[in-house]
Amino acid sequence: MDLTALTLNCTLKRSPEQSNTEALARVVDNALAEHDVATEMIRVVDHDVKPGVTSDEGDGDEWPAIRERILAADILVIATPTWLGKPSSIAQRVQERMDALLSEQDDVGRPVAYNRVAGVVVTGNEDGAHHVIAEVAQSLIDIGFTVPGQAWTYWNAGPGPGPTYLEADHGREWSATTGRAAAANLVAVAGALKAMPIPPPPT
Amino acid sequence: MDLTALTLNCTLKRSPEQSNTEALARVVDNALAEHDVATEMIRVVDHDVKPGVTSDEGDGDEWPAIRERILAADILVIATPTWLGKPSSIAQRVQERMDALLSEQDDVGRPVAYNRVAGVVVTGNEDGAHHVIAEVAQSLIDIGFTVPGQAWTYWNAGPGPGPTYLEADHGREWSATTGRAAAANLVAVAGALKAMPIPPPPT
Amino acid sequence: MDLTALTLNCTLKRSPEQSNTEALARVVDNALAEHDVATEMIRVVDHDVKPGVTSDEGDGDEWPAIRERILAADILVIATPTWLGKPSSIAQRVQERMDALLSEQDDVGRPVAYNRVAGVVVTGNEDGAHHVIAEVAQSLIDIGFTVPGQAWTYWNAGPGPGPTYLEADHGREWSATTGRAAAANLVAVAGALKAMPIPPPPT
Amino acid sequence: MDLTALTLNCTLKRSPEQSNTEALARVVDNALAEHDVATEMIRVVDHDVKPGVTSDEGDGDEWPAIRERILAADILVIATPTWLGKPSSIAQRVQERMDALLSEQDDVGRPVAYNRVAGVVVTGNEDGAHHVIAEVAQSLIDIGFTVPGQAWTYWNAGPGPGPTYLEADHGREWSATTGRAAAANLVAVAGALKAMPIPPPPT
Numbered sequence: 001m002d003l004t005a006l007t008l009n010c011t012l013k014r015s016p017e018q019s020n021t022e023a024l025a026r027v028v029d030n031a032l033a034e035h036d037v038a039t040e041m042i043r044v045v046d047h048d049v050k051p052g053v054t055s056d057e058g059d060g061d062e063w064p065a066i067r068e069r070i071l072a073a074d075i076l077v078i079a080t081p082t083w084l085g086k087p088s089s090i091a092q093r094v095q096e097r098m099d100a101l102l103s104e105q106d107d108v109g110r111p112v113a114y115n116r117v118a119g120v121v122v123t124g125n126e127d128g129a130h131h132v133i134a135e136v137a138q139s140l141i142d143i144g145f146t147v148p149g150q151a152w153t154y155w156n157a158g159p160g161p162g163p164t165y166l167e168a169d170h171g172r173e174w175s176a177t178t179g180r181a182a183a184a185n186l187v188a189v190a191g192a193l194k195a196m197p198i199p200p201p202p203t
Numbered sequence: 204m205d206l207t208a209l210t211l212n213c214t215l216k217r218s219p220e221q222s223n224t225e226a227l228a229r230v231v232d233n234a235l236a237e238h239d240v241a242t243e244m245i246r247v248v249d250h251d252v253k254p255g256v257t258s259d260e261g262d263g264d265e266w267p268a269i270r271e272r273i274l275a276a277d278i279l280v281i282a283t284p285t286w287l288g289k290p291s292s293i294a295q296r297v298q299e300r301m302d303a304l305l306s307e308q309d310d311v312g313r314p315v316a317y318n319r320v321a322g323v324v325v326t327g328n329e330d331g332a333h334h335v336i337a338e339v340a341q342s343l344i345d346i347g348f349t350v351p352g353q354a355w356t357y358w359n360a361g362p363g364p365g366p367t368y369l370e371a372d373h374g375r376e377w378s379a380t381t382g383r384a385a386a387a388n389l390v391a392v393a394g395a396l397k398a399m400p401i402p403p404p405p406t
Numbered sequence: 407m408d409l410t411a412l413t414l415n416c417t418l419k420r421s422p423e424q425s426n427t428e429a430l431a432r433v434v435d436n437a438l439a440e441h442d443v444a445t446e447m448i449r450v451v452d453h454d455v456k457p458g459v460t461s462d463e464g465d466g467d468e469w470p471a472i473r474e475r476i477l478a479a480d481i482l483v484i485a486t487p488t489w490l491g492k493p494s495s496i497a498q499r500v501q502e503r504m505d506a507l508l509s510e511q512d513d514v515g516r517p518v519a520y521n522r523v524a525g526v527v528v529t530g531n532e533d534g535a536h537h538v539i540a541e542v543a544q545s546l547i548d549i550g551f552t553v554p555g556q557a558w559t560y561w562n563a564g565p566g567p568g569p570t571y572l573e574a575d576h577g578r579e580w581s582a583t584t585g586r587a588a589a590a591n592l593v594a595v596a597g598a599l600k601a602m603p604i605p606p607p608p609t
Numbered sequence: 610m611d612l613t614a615l616t617l618n619c620t621l622k623r624s625p626e627q628s629n630t631e632a633l634a635r636v637v638d639n640a641l642a643e644h645d646v647a648t649e650m651i652r653v654v655d656h657d658v659k660p661g662v663t664s665d666e667g668d669g670d671e672w673p674a675i676r677e678r679i680l681a682a683d684i685l686v687i688a689t690p691t692w693l694g695k696p697s698s699i700a701q702r703v704q705e706r707m708d709a710l711l712s713e714q715d716d717v718g719r720p721v722a723y724n725r726v727a728g729v730v731v732t733g734n735e736d737g738a739h740h741v742i743a744e745v746a747q748s749l750i751d752i753g754f755t756v757p758g759q760a761w762t763y764w765n766a767g768p769g770p771g772p773t774y775l776e777a778d779h780g781r782e783w784s785a786t787t788g789r790a791a792a793a794n795l796v797a798v799a800g801a802l803k804a805m806p807i808p809p810p811p812t
Binding site: 111113114116130131133134135137138140141142143144145146147148149150151152181184185188189191192193195196197198199201 | 314316317319333334336337338340341343344345346347348349350351352353354355384387388391392394395396398399400401402404
Binding site: 333334359360361363381 | 490491533537540562564565566577580584
């Protein structure tokens with residue numbers, strides 16, 4: 001089965017600055033590729049994504065191109081750093097812009113996000129990952145994405161502020177193993193929904 | 204396809220006291236039954252579920268019987284009231300006790316919650332439902348349940364403290380329509396995962 | 407006692423578009439003024455606040471001027487809309503930029519946010535306010551602000567998407583009364599901390 | 610100034626089982642005592658605190674005695690373990706029972722929790738502390754407690770499941786230093802509010 005995946009890296013750092021979040025997201029991305037998924041990664045902060053909750057905020061807004069990539073993918077991965085225990089402002093911006101998907105339907109009347117799956121990757125130099133996963137997963141489920149069991153991974157050092165993912169050794173193998181399992185779960189559920197999609201609502 | 208569903212009503216009120224949460228959960232339960240799902244509902248507070256994070260805390264613990272019903276169901280619905288913007292202590296107790304499922308595997312080495320789906324029903328006399336859904340969904344996903352898109356419904360009156368679901372008219376039709384869609388999504392994804400389950404991890 | 411207050415309106419809408427969040431924040435702002443507090447309100451989205459976690463991200467960053475107004479105020483109010491049950495991306499941006507305050511100290515060695523108080527104002531066309539308050543208050547407390555009891559107000563219509571604060575009648579008086587109480591509590595605790603500040607840490 | 614403090618340890622483990630949460634809470638409790646605060650600690654799970662949201666649920670309910678100790682204290686500390694990234698069911702039970710304080714007033718018409726301060730202590734064998742602090746602080750602020758800046762501490766090992774506070778060395782000194790600062794902040798703000806209390810609402 002041909003599956004495609006898009007990872008939105010919601011780091012605050014513009015390219016070419018090194019992103020810890022990208023480093024951990026690459027583990028999941030590589031695992032998806034090993035399952036023969038065609039993968040793509042976008043560093044959102046490199047693009048001018050305007051504030052707003054419509055699909056096109058005009059005036060140089062670069063969201064429409066990202067939105068198109070989301071709709072081309074069977075699997076969406078939101079990768080975000082943790083700031084003050086929360087997803088980054090870039091991750092929240094992405095969620096806000098995806099809010100418009102709530103009122104869009106496919107050609108048989110289903111919300112456009114139905115039959116797509118989503119996962120979450122979180123890094124941090126401090127505690128917060130479970131909550132970040134909760135926040136992002138809730139938005140994705142609201143919008144219509146299915147979130148498979150254990151479709152996430154994270155890394156941080158605790159307690160208190162500490163080293164970054166790329167600086168540290170502590171726990172990286174756990175994060176990688178968990179990330180590979182997340183990729184397998186995303187692929188399996190995406191495949192099941194492609195073969196047996198959620199039907200259109202009764203008319 | 205033969206599917207079974209279990210709803211855990213996490214109200215703070217013992218039977219036979221009237222439960223608003225049960226009333227909204229019945230909307231989803233009835234919709235599941237219309238999809239030919241065999242349904243069951245347990246009011247958890249009527250049972251002595253001990254504090255702890257093992258599958259049997261001994262000494263009259265009534266969790267093992269509930270755990271058995273969870274494992275017999277393809278679809279799990281957590282229904283909870285909102286207190287101070289959060290899931291009830293009974294809902295948190297249920298999540299804590301399900302924590303033990305994390306280390307249990309089926310006979311081909313998958314976490315026991317894999318290939319099961321879960322949804323959330325929330326009532327409140329005040330704001331909080333989206334967060335309650337986030338909290339409960341995150342736990343369920345952690346444990347291995349798949350959460351389909353829009354597999355939830357809620358009701359509350361806002362802002363400030365107000366009437367209960369059963370006392371009010373405001374918004375009940377929205378909650379019912381949303382609940383019926385949630386049931387349809389739970390059934391569709393449960394069916395897809397039964398037909399094409401997440402495979403065991405590679406050995 | 408001379409007190410000053412700053413409200414950061416974290417709406418997604420640029421001036422001169424009408425902001426529901428500003429409308430409710432004005433209720434609190436006016437109540438602060440009635441307590442003889444000198445007030446100021448900034449619509450953050452009108453300024454180019456760069457992504458990052460330092461006090462000056464260079465290159466046209468307009469955060470340094472906002473940061474200066476925060477440090478000039480005894481009372482900080484974060485006012486935000488609710489999107490997907492969460493604070494806006496602008497509110498998260500503000501929190502991220504305030505993260506740098508964590509490592510700044512006043513001239514007697516206290517974190518710069520100590521002895522300042524903060525409150526929260528939330529509007530939404532859907533449920534989420536308690537969680538938004540939790541998210542913002544946690545960041546403010548992390549950074550060193552004291553959050554007085556009941557130093558918040560909110561408005562939304564529930565359940566499901568609905569009218570805006572300015573369109574609706576439902577519950578606006580509750581939001582206003584709660585907002586005036588919040589202002590009184592902010593003033594009282596700000597005054598107490600100005601008279602009897604948290605002392606410097608022992609050397 | 611004579612100040613009193615109450616710590617509610619919300620571990621799931623009954624006495625005399627060893628509680629990691631108690632161990633870290635003792636650091637804060639000892640620091641409070643060094644500031645001449647009269648301290649008291651209750652392990653809530655040792656008492657039969659019934660489900661409900663009134664001040665006395667009858668039938669052997671042991672909450673009324675705990676409620677009395679809360680009202681006798683200037684400083685309240687909620688200490689809780691982290692399960693699935695959340696406060697324990699015992700901590701949620703405590704919050705639910707304190708919900709009744711919302712409608713109780715002192716003899717000059719203020720909510721009874723006004724002019725009291727509160728802090729949070731969190732332990733976990735996995736990530737979640739910032740969110741636990743957010744959840745508990747929001748409830749306390751809702752009820753009327755003032756939460757001073759940085760009035761919390763936490764410990765966990767990250768990422769993934771790991772050792773307990775008492776088993777590990779990693780980060781314990783950070784947790785202790787942070788806990789002693791929390792105690793100092795609680796004492797300072799409690800003292801300021803005792804000297805200059807929030808006045809009664811205008812009549």
